[in-house]
Amino acid sequence: AAGVIQSPRHLIKEKRETATLKCYPIPRHDTVYWYQQGPGQDPQFLISFYEKMQSDKGSIPDRFSAQQFSDYHSELNMSSLELGDSALYFCASSLGGYPGNTIYFGEGSWLTVV
Amino acid sequence: GNSVTQMEGPVTLSEEAFLTINCTYTATGYPSLFWYVQYPGEGLQLLLKATKADDKGSNKGFEATYRKETTSFHLEKGSVQVSDSAVYFCALRETSGSRLTFGEGTQLTVNP
Numbered sequence: 001a002a003g004v005i006q007s008p009r010h011l012i013k014e015k016r017e018t019a020t021l022k023c024y025p026i027p028r029h030d031t032v033y034w035y036q037q038g039p040g041q042d043p044q045f046l047i048s049f050y051e052k053m054q055s056d057k058g059s060i061p062d063r064f065s066a067q068q069f070s071d072y073h074s075e076l077n078m079s080s081l082e083l084g085d086s087a088l089y090f091c092a093s094s095l096g097g098y099p100g101n102t103i104y105f106g107e108g109s110w111l112t113v114v
Numbered sequence: 115g116n117s118v119t120q121m122e123g124p125v126t127l128s129e130e131a132f133l134t135i136n137c138t139y140t141a142t143g144y145p146s147l148f149w150y151v152q153y154p155g156e157g158l159q160l161l162l163k164a165t166k167a168d169d170k171g172s173n174k175g176f177e178a179t180y181r182k183e184t185t186s187f188h189l190e191k192g193s194v195q196v197s198d199s200a201v202y203f204c205a206l207r208e209t210s211g212s213r214l215t216f217g218e219g220t221q222l223t224v225n226p
Contacts, residue, residue, distance in 0.1 A: 031212060042203060042216040043158070056213050090157060092214075099146040099207040100165035103214055107157040 002026055004106035006091050012112045013081050021076040021109045023091030031055065032074040033103060034066055035090040043090060049074060081113045116141045118204050118217035126223045133191040135220045137178075137204035140185065145206040147171075147180055147187040148214065152201045161189075161202070194224045 005024040013019050025032050031050045035043040036059075045058035049068035060066070063081075068074045078085060092105040121136040139145065149161040149171070162171030167182035178189045187204060204217040 033213065042219050043214075045213045045215070048212055050212070058213065092158075094212075099212075100163070102148075102160050102163065103207070104160070105150075105158040 004091055004093050004104055006089075006106035006109050008109060009107065010110045010112075012114060014114055015081055015083060017081050017113075018077070018079045019081060019111060020078070021089055021091070021111075023074045023076070023093075023106060025072055025074070025091070025093030026104055029093035029095050029104075030072070031094045031096065032068055032072070033090075033092040033094075034060075034074070034076050035092065035105075037088045037090060037108070039087075046076070078111075081111075083113050086111060086113045116145070116206060116208055116215045118206055118215055120202075120204050120217035120220050122218075124221035124223065126225065127194055129196055129224055129226055130193045131224075133189070133194045133198075133222070135189040135202055135204075135222070137187045137189065137217055138185050139187065139204075139206050141206055141208055143208055144182075145208045147178070148205045148207070149176070149178055149187070149189050150203045150205060150216075152203065152219075154200070158203065194222070196224045196226055198222060199224045 033048040034046040037043045046060040048056045052068045066076045088108045092103045094103045117140045146165045148163045150158045151161045162173040164171040164180035170179045201219045205214045
């Protein structure tokens with residue numbers, strides 16, 4: 001079965017640079033989520049989109065922005081990178097807003113800021 | 115706000131031992147509850163879920179029962195294997211919201 005696809009899997013950036021992460025949700029899923037997981041931490045919710053509109057916002061820094069495109073893929077743009085942005089970034093998708101629906105996660109994108 | 119609390123500290127067991135990882139939650143309304151597992155270097159995988167009180171989720175020998183009266187969703191397995199070594203996250207999704215809220219995670223190590 002198709003899963004959530006994230007790219008790139010690994011990237012290394014220098015401080016103050018910009019990074020873009022891409023996410024391709026499971027086909028027919030209409031909701032995309034972004035999470036950030038620091039080393040040894042639980043995943044922290046950043047932002048979500050439903051039918052290409054922002055549906056919820058968590059602890060996403062102002063330096064970060066995201067959008068969902070007409071083909072439902074999503075991109076997370078991170079600017080003025082800081083050392084503390086080094087983390088594993090997950091994209092996830094689900095079908096609809098019913099709370100019992102499973103949210104499926106991608107394998108994550110490892111960002112290292114040096 | 116909503117929150118999930120898991121038992122503190124890593125858990126180390128011998129193979130075939132009984133596993134319990136405690137999870138309690140605070141939420142408004144009637145959330146859905148989930149257990150996710152993260153193997154080393156991998157993403158989060160759904161292990162099991164329960165969407166209403168007294169529901170029991172089960173998968174791969176793991177079980178958890180949604181207890182509204184104690185606001186708990188403890189994870190159990192009767193006989194763990196070395197391959198079960200991973201980090202386990204309890205999570206909730208509230209009735210009217212869409213995001214998952216995770217607990218702190220519990221590192222399980224199973225020794226042969």
